[in-house]
Amino acid sequence: EADIYQTPRYLVIGTGKKITLECSQTMGHDKMYWYQQDPGMELHLIHYSYGVNSTEKGDLSSESTVSRIRTEHFPLTLESARPSHTSQYLCASSEYGGAGTQYFGPGTRLTVL
């Protein structure tokens, strides 16, 4: 079973608030990812990191930012939340080499009012 954790699991906030979604993994994986998932739609990659101090934007444009100061920690921040940010956010990690299979956390369901 994958050891990757996300907090909070559910978050309801008002427009304009700053939020940080936490993601931690205990597997020592180099690579970490953030996806956005809406009902019935594909997972869309919004950010990824291949190691400490390395971050890249994904295929889906996002107003969020990420940081990777420690291997195990990959938080995502929204400076000013808007209703269009309402979605499920999934964090994943994968080890170096191999098939690149990714292991997912349970997700954070964000609702911006």
Place this chain on the structure above:
Amino acid sequence: QKEVEQDPGPLSVPEGAIVSLNCTYSNSAFQYFMWYRQYSRKGPELLMYTYSSGNKEDGRFTAQVDKSSKYISLFIRDSQPSDSATYLCAMSVDYKLSFGAGTTVTVRA
């Protein structure tokens, strides 16, 4: 055109039936092919992965890849109500995954 197209479903089958799930893809560079299972309000869970054309079995699950046709399938034998979930195909190149939209399966007891 999307890189990965997945049969949308939903599928509803009686317990014990064989479930067949399919995806097609357009990017010849994809190297690895995976199937994930996602229960409601949970993150996707890796079921199987393979990198070559042919079949791979794991218990009641069989993953099939046909690279010449750019087509992958997942078969679930002797389906159980606990198999009720959304199944996502995914394909990787350079450690990045492209996902299908998922097929929701309901196995009726």
